[in-house]
Amino acid sequence: xxxxxxxxxxxxxxxxxxxxxxxxxxxxxxxxxxxxxxxxxxxxxxxxxxxxxxxxxxxxxxxxxxxxxxxxxxxxxxxxxxxxxxxxxxxxxxxxxxxxxxxxxxxxxxxxxxxxxxxxxxxxxxxxxxxxxxxxxxxxxxxxxxxxxxxxxxxxxxxxxxxxxxxxxxxxxxxxxxxxxxxxxxxxxxxxxxxxxxxxxxxxxxxxxxxxxxxxxxxxxxxxxxxxxxxxxxxxxxxxxxxxxxxxxxxxxxxxxxxxxxxxxxxxxxxxxxxxxxxxxxxxxxxxxx
Amino acid sequence: xxxxxxxxxxxxxxxxxxxxxxxxxxxxxxxxxxxxxxxxxxxxxxxxxxxxxxxxxxxxxxxxxxxxxxxxxxxxxxxxxxxxxxxxxxxxxxxxxxxxxxxxxxxxxxxxxxxxxxxxxxxxxxxxxxxxxxxxxxxxxxxxxxxxxxxxxxxxxxxxxxxxxxxxxxxxxxxxxxxxxxxxxxxxxxxxxxxxxxxxxxxxxxxxxxxxxxxxxxxxxxxxxxxxxxxxxxxxxxxxxxxxxxxxxxxxxxxxxxxxxxxxxxxxxxxxxxxxxxxxxxxxxxxxxxxxxxxxxxxxxxxxxxxxxxxxxxxxxxxxxxxxxxxxxxxxxxxxxxxxxxxxxxxxxxxxxxxxxxxxxxxxxxxxxxxxxxxxxxxxxxxxxxxxxxxxxxxxxxxxxxxxxxxxxxxxxxxxxxxxxxxxxxxxxxxxxxxxxxxxxxxxxxxx
Numbered sequence: 001x002x003x004x005x006x007x008x009x010x011x012x013x014x015x016x017x018x019x020x021x022x023x024x025x026x027x028x029x030x031x032x033x034x035x036x037x038x039x040x041x042x043x044x045x046x047x048x049x050x051x052x053x054x055x056x057x058x059x060x061x062x063x064x065x066x067x068x069x070x071x072x073x074x075x076x077x078x079x080x081x082x083x084x085x086x087x088x089x090x091x092x093x094x095x096x097x098x099x100x101x102x103x104x105x106x107x108x109x110x111x112x113x114x115x116x117x118x119x120x121x122x123x124x125x126x127x128x129x130x131x132x133x134x135x136x137x138x139x140x141x142x143x144x145x146x147x148x149x150x151x152x153x154x155x156x157x158x159x160x161x162x163x164x165x166x167x168x169x170x171x172x173x174x175x176x177x178x179x180x181x182x183x184x185x186x187x188x189x190x191x192x193x194x195x196x197x198x199x200x201x202x203x204x205x206x207x208x209x210x211x212x213x214x215x216x217x218x219x220x221x222x223x224x225x226x227x228x229x230x231x232x233x234x235x236x237x238x239x240x241x242x243x244x245x246x247x248x249x250x251x252x253x254x255x256x257x258x259x260x261x262x263x264x265x266x267x268x269x270x271x272x273x274x275x276x277x278x279x280x281x282x283x284x285x286x287x288x289x290x
Numbered sequence: 291x292x293x294x295x296x297x298x299x300x301x302x303x304x305x306x307x308x309x310x311x312x313x314x315x316x317x318x319x320x321x322x323x324x325x326x327x328x329x330x331x332x333x334x335x336x337x338x339x340x341x342x343x344x345x346x347x348x349x350x351x352x353x354x355x356x357x358x359x360x361x362x363x364x365x366x367x368x369x370x371x372x373x374x375x376x377x378x379x380x381x382x383x384x385x386x387x388x389x390x391x392x393x394x395x396x397x398x399x400x401x402x403x404x405x406x407x408x409x410x411x412x413x414x415x416x417x418x419x420x421x422x423x424x425x426x427x428x429x430x431x432x433x434x435x436x437x438x439x440x441x442x443x444x445x446x447x448x449x450x451x452x453x454x455x456x457x458x459x460x461x462x463x464x465x466x467x468x469x470x471x472x473x474x475x476x477x478x479x480x481x482x483x484x485x486x487x488x489x490x491x492x493x494x495x496x497x498x499x500x501x502x503x504x505x506x507x508x509x510x511x512x513x514x515x516x517x518x519x520x521x522x523x524x525x526x527x528x529x530x531x532x533x534x535x536x537x538x539x540x541x542x543x544x545x546x547x548x549x550x551x552x553x554x555x556x557x558x559x560x561x562x563x564x565x566x567x568x569x570x571x572x573x574x575x576x577x578x579x580x581x582x583x584x585x586x587x588x589x590x591x592x593x594x595x596x597x598x599x600x601x602x603x604x605x606x607x608x609x610x611x612x613x614x615x616x617x618x619x620x621x622x623x624x625x626x627x628x629x630x631x632x633x634x635x636x637x638x639x640x641x642x643x644x645x646x647x648x649x650x651x652x653x654x655x656x657x658x659x660x661x662x663x664x665x666x667x668x669x670x671x672x673x674x675x676x677x678x679x680x681x682x683x684x685x686x687x688x689x690x691x692x693x694x695x696x697x698x699x700x701x702x703x704x705x706x707x708x709x710x711x712x713x714x715x716x717x718x719x720x721x722x723x724x725x726x727x728x729x730x731x732x733x734x735x736x737x738x
Contacts, residue, residue: 024398031395032411038426038612039415041439045429057437058429107327114320122324124729129335131721131728133673135694136714137338139345139701144333163334166327175735195319224419226676227694231702241421248680251428262425266418273417277410281620284416 046072046259053255072256073264082261084236085243089223089265091154092239096161096222101215103162104169109203111170112177113185123174129167137164138231145232152234160232161222169214172286176210177203213283216276220269240265339718346711360712370713372688373696376603380610380674380692385667388611389660392618396626397648399619409623413616420613424680427609431596431681441593448591457544457586463493463524465535474584477552484576485512488519489535492544492582495523503545505565507537517559517575521547521582522567543567548586551575597682599689606681606690610674618663625659626652669721693717 044058047068052060061067076082110116111123141160142151150156180203188202204211226241233242244261247254273280349356364370395412399405415423432438435445462468462476467489471477482488487510500523507522522543524535537543543566551559551571559575571580596605629652637647653660675694682690693713701710 025402028395028398028402028408032408035412035415035612037439038430041429042422042426053437057439057442059439059442103326103330106323110320110323114323116317116320120733122328124733126327126331127732128725128729129331131669131724132335132339133669133694133714133717133721135673135675135697136342136718137334138698139707139710139714140338140341141334142702143341144337159330160334163330166331167335170327195323199323220417224421226419226421226679227698231698241419244421244425245680248425248428249684251683255429258425259429262422266422269417269419270414273414280417281413284617285621285624 042259043263044068045255046263048072050256072260076257076260076264079257081243082240082257085238085240086264088154088233088237089239089241092157092161092229093219093222096158096165097215097219099158099162100165100169100218101211104166104173104214105204105207105211106199107166107170108173108177108207109199111174112180113203123170126167126170130171132164132167134160134164134228138227142231151232152237154233154237157229157232157237157239160228161218161225165218165221168286169218172214172283173207173210176207180206209279209282212276212279213286216272216279217283220272220280223269342711342714342718345707346715348708350706350708352707356708360708361716363709364712364716367709369688369691369696369699370693370709373691373693376691377672377693379603380607380671381668383604384607384610384614384671384674385664387607388615388667389618389622389664391611391615392620392622392663393656393660395615395619396623399623400626409616409619413620415613416616418613420676421680423609423613424677427605427612427677427681430609431605433593433595433597435593438593438596440596445591445593448593457492457495457547458588460492460495460523460544460587463491466491467535468492468582471581474587476582478580481577481579482517482519482551482575484517484573485514487512488517488580489537490519490521490549490580490582491524491535491537492521493523493525495544497542500542501545503565504542504567505545506539507541507543508566508568509537510568510570513570515573517551517571517573517578517580519549519569519580520567521549521563521569537567548583550581550583551578552581553578557581597686599686602682602686602690606677609677609681610671613677614667614670618667621663622656622659625656629655665724665727669724672717672720 041058044061045053047070048058048061049067049069049071052067107126111119111126137160145151145153145156150159184202184206185198188198193201224241225239226245229239229242230245233239240261244258244265247257247261251258345352346360347356347358348354349359364374395408399408402408430438430440433441435441462470467478467480468476468491469479476492478488478490507520510518510520512518520537520543522537522541524537524541544563545565545567547563547567547569549561549563549569549571550557551574558578559571561569561571563569594601596602633655634647634651637651642650673694674692675698678687678690678692678695679698687695693716697710697713697717700706700713
């Protein structure tokens with residue numbers, strides 16, 4: 001009795017079929033709106049003057065589109081503290097990402113293709129560290145950095161992020177590198193390639209997809225971090241998240257700083273997200289244990 | 291599924307039994323490759339664990355051994371107890387609701403053409419910082435319904451079902467025939483007489499809040515056998531314009547004002563004022579006092595105090611679900627795609643209905659994915675800090691407290707590193723089962 005077209009239908013397809021499709025579509029559209037409205041609210045809030053914001057809700061802009069203005073953004077970008085903190089965010093994020101990729105690749109390759117005693121135990125120990133909460137390290141590292149003079153410096157925050165990014169990096173890359181066909185490595189070896197050459201010319205290029213996922217993941221994680229930077233930076237080295245956080249205490253009087261500031265801090269992660277959705281998703285999937 | 295690229299990916303050709311070093315590496319080379327990672331991990335992750343454990347047994351200054359005192363504080367300190375209680379709420383509700391929503395979304399979008407666009411929208415918040423999400427939801431939860439979208443919607447829904455009053459803050463002016471009565475109502479000082487028009491002037495309604503149906507106030511004509519009158523806003527801008535106690539053309543009637551005639555504490559007649567403020571009551575009202583009941587003057591409904599002490603934690607959990615439901619959805623959708631169609635079809639051929647297929651075939655097949663998602667979210671929820679720190683206003687931050695926030699406070703603003711370390715160790719103990727599970731799962735793969 002089952003006709004071949006119906007047999008292909010999934011559960012979702014059948015629910016859609018049963019409810020005539022309309023109800024499901026309306027439901028999904030409502031949910032989608034529900035998910036979009038908060039962000040749209042922030043965007044529009046950032047494009048209205050503080051006077052308009054204290055007078056009425058952001059949705060009033062649909063009645064009076066003339067309220068839209070980029071004044072808040074202009075003022076914000078003339079604010080030295082904010083531009084400086086944006087610069088710090090880049091200064092922290094880029095090295096923290098590159099270092100995790102490089103150091104993680106070296107270790108991942110060693111765990112995947114080198115022979116040494118206790119190799120698998122070392123690797124499992126690193127995997128065990130995947131779920132250690134960063135909170136555990138805040139106080140000890142604050143004292144350690146205090147002693148060695150890294151407290152308050154950009155370098156300290158970078159190192160912290162590298163340390164806590166490494167378990168995932170090693171886990172992801174070791175598993176990916178282990179899948180590289182043995183013949184490729186042996187052929188390169190026969191051609192006289194040394195260990196370093198093998199790593200840079202064969203392993204790294206072949207590891208591209210995993211390295212991309214890791215890089216994007218780590219980039220977003222560091223860019224979006226507030227807690228670590230809140231503990232380890234000072235007024236000169238703080239990234240945008242911390243700079244904005246100090247403004248939150250006077251919430252309501254400074255929406256012209258907070259809304260555009262938050263939006264500027266979101267632009268880069270969102271761009272990365274939309275440009276590299278696939279890698280982001282596979283990174284998220286691999287990191288489902290973190 | 292979850293560990294993309296993991297050695298155990300189903301369908302991948304089995305890797306060689308022993309991956310002997312292709313290169314015949316000397317151990318020193320291997321050590322050089324590993325050194326940077328192991329040094330950083332040792333100094334920044336392993337050392338702090340040991341330090342925290344030791345530190346948690348020492349007192350505030352770090353000099354005196356304190357035994358278990360810091361751990362006792364976990365159960366006696368008010369701040370930590372609130373945090374623990376809230377963490378339980380978080381761990382129970384946030385992961386389950388996010389996973390349930392993820393499952394619903396994943397199933398429903400499977401065969402919708404714009405399902406991908408929908409998924410993108412729901413998944414997007416994962417890319418932004420918790421700080422930005424926090425600011426977004428501070429705006430959403432603004433108490434004022436004219437600013438916060440949550441209360442704007444809530445008040446809109448509420449007012450559709452419960453009419454709000456039109457004249458909050460209206461009150462009698464100078465030399466008024468009205469006086470305040472019980473419960474916020476206003477009552478005429480003297481009984482009214484049929485055929486003798488009554489004046490019920492009030493003041494205090496801002497012009498822009500007068501009802502749209504209000505018209506110019508008019509004196510009521512006398513009608514034999516009936517009580518008539520006018521109720522209006524007795525206020526005219528500028529001095530010397532208009533008369534006190536009588537309606538002027540520049541003044542507006544209280545359209546829709548409810549008026550009751552009261553005799554001996556009983557309502558004998560009632561009516562509502564017309565657009566120009568005039569009203570007419572039947573003869574029964576003769577000799578009664580007129581009352582403007584309190585329902586006319588009730589404050590407008592202002593919505594929920596989302597960020598007040600009682601709602602702040604559920605409100606913040608809501609924002610977390612907004613961020614993470616997409617994560618659950620994407621992982622579950624990937625799992626759903628790998629459920630073999632034939633299995634579902636076989637169940638249908640055997641006469642199972644859709645619900646049974648879902649309940650007995652799909653969900654059991656998805657169980658491992660659902661477990662991974664829920665456990666991942668639970669670990670994540672234990673560490674939640676930024677959202678609470680940003681969304682909870684200073685006044686209710688104590689009520690919204692969670693362990694990660696309390697650790698930060700104890701460690702960095704209250705100078706209690708001993709207690710903060712005990713909280714850290716406690717958090718670590720909570721994730722150890724997951725750590726153990728990860729290691730075991732991987733050990734099988736590594737050993738092949």
